[in-house]
Amino acid sequence: MSDVATIAAIAKDKAQALGIQKFDVCGSTVDEASVQVDQGEPKQVKASKRSSVMVRVWNEANTVGVTTTSEVDEQGLELALKTAQEASAFGAKEYVPDFSPEATAALDTTQSELVPQAEIATLIDNLVQTEAKLMDAHDAISGVPYNGLAQRDAQRFYLNSEGAMRQEARSSSSVYLYSVTEQEGKRPRSAGAYRVSQGLDQLDIEGCLQETAEKTISHLNYQPITSGKYRVVLSAEAFLSLLGAFSNLFNAQSILDNRSLATVESLGTEIASPLLSVADDALHADNVGKTTFDDEGTPTRRIPIIDKGVLTHFLHSSGTAKRLDAQPTGHANLGAKVTVGPHFYHVFAASTPEQTYSLETAENVVFIDDVQALHAGVKALQGSFSLPFDGWLVNKGEKISIESATVAGDFRDLLTSIIYVESEAELTPGGICPRIWVDELSITGE
Structure with missing residues (x-):
């Protein structure tokens, strides 16, 4: 992608020629590559480089037209500005968006940087070796049907007709592993883990492998659970999944x-x-x-x-x-x-609790590692949820995998029923969070 100053100069010239007084442009370019393997052989290799640019134009009546393009050269920007100008005649007349009053305010000085991407062959070799190690971790592990090793470079910019110009770039690498088991007379069991870092050299692939293996093996000796009310411990990923599902609680646009x-x-x-x-x-x-x-x-x-x-x-x-x-x-x-x-x-x-809890001493608590089917089991405008989950029944440190069950409740009640927030946090794709202890939730066994 061109430097933001170059894009701004082109946009200003084209806007002036079209008689446009007020406009802004926001865009990004993503360059990414990912690989998947199956039984030691490449299953899928993908690479793409794509751009997305959003152009807004305000007319004399202060209504806005919006258009998108993938080009930031002279011809692409001119066409986008012209199209947005024409669309502005049909823009909404109520609650018309405007420039942010902070579009020219100083940015945080901490800027990420792009790091060199590894060769595709290197990604494949790393993932093939990791898959083999995971399948060797236990005789019951029959495969790793879902896996991926990816790297991504992203560049973004924003500019407007009042002189705002911003640009940033960042790199990331990620690995995902999800293994399944096969044992005669037993249901298949599965588990997964995820890691992310700035570059492949810093990516904790071994830690992802170990977590996937440990979780998968821990689910082999499963038992049904009796339906009822249980004290529940939510993993970082489980709690953040619920928090994201009910984020309308603090989303100003949803409230309006x-x-x-x-x-x-x-x-x-x-x-x-x-x-x-x-x-x-x-x-x-x-x-x-x-x-x-x-x-x-x-x-x-x-x-x-x-x-x-x-x-x-x-x-x-x-x-x-x-x-x-x-x-x-x-x-x-x-x-x-x-x-x-x-x-x-x-x-x-928020503070040091009067009472602490531990899975090493707690009795008859349900530890939920991952909730599923959020698209179907969450009623975001009612606050309720009923979700299948992966987890264990824990008694004084002994974890027994739960065969099949759902957790249900009201998210607002869940928030007020928190009795302990652990101190040690875990990094997930959506944020950083410790385990959360909830006094009581409904668990329904199969």
């Missing part, structure tokens, strides 16, 4: 659209246990996908969402912030409509 469990008046009220704090932190040191600005050019920053159980902030675009007399938080996504979305959750204990 009446598509949220919260209202404007919910700000400042207690919605969770005072043991829990949650922030959205795009600049967190452990966030490999760190980004310094959103699609409107607003700088990202750490936003405390829940502080000691109290809902303290909503996530905003510049438009929602204006309507609610707040400040933009750097969470805007440009499209035909500006939407709001999180970056990277940081969940942590």
Whole structure:
């Protein structure tokens, strides 16, 4: 992708020729490659380089036209500006989006950099060796049907007609392993793990392998569970999956659209246990996908969402912030409509608890490692969920795999029923989070 200053110069010249006074451009280029293997042979090799550019134009009546393109050369930008100019005649007349008031504010000085990508052959060799080691970890492991080793370079920019210009680049590498078992007279069991880092050299492939093997083996001796109410421990991934599914609680756009469990008046009220704090932190040191600005050019920053159980902030675009007399938080996504979305959750204990808990001493607790079927089992506007899960029944450190079960409840009740937030956090694709202990949830066995 061209330098943002070059793109800005082209866009300014073309806009002037078309009589456009107000416009902005947001774009990205992604260069990625990934491999999958099957029984020691390459199964799928993919590589792509794609660009996406969003152009908005305001007309004299202050309505906006939006168009997309994949080209940022003179011809591509001219056509996009012209198309957006024509579309502006049909733009919405209420709640018209505008430039972010922070589009020219200083950015965080911490910038990610691109690292050289490894050869495809190197990715394949690494994954073939890892698959072989995983299958050798136990006689019952029959295959690794889902696996992947990928690397990605991403570059982003934002500019507008008032002189805003931003640009950033970052690299990431990731590995995913998911193994299955076959034992005569028993159901197949499975488990997976994921790791991510800036480059292949730093990627903890061995740790991913060990976690996948340990989880898979731990599920071999499974037993049914009696339906009832249980104290539940949620893994980092399980809790963040639920938090993401009910993120309308703190999404300002969802609240304004009446598509949220919260209202404007919910700000400042207690919605969770005072043991829990949650922030959205795009600049967190452990966030490999760190980004310094959103699609409107607003700088990202750490936003405390829940502080000691109290809902303290909503996530905003510049438009929602204006309507609610707040400040933009750097969470805007440009499209035909500006939407709001999180970056990277940081969940942590709000204070030192009076009582601590441990899986080594707890009796008859359910440890949920992963929840599934979120698309079908979550009613985001009602707050309820009923989800199949992978996990164990734990008694004084002894883990017994649960054959098949679902966990159900209301997310708001779950938040207020938290009795312990562990201190040691785990990094996941969606954020960093410790294990969360919930006093009681409904577990239904098969």
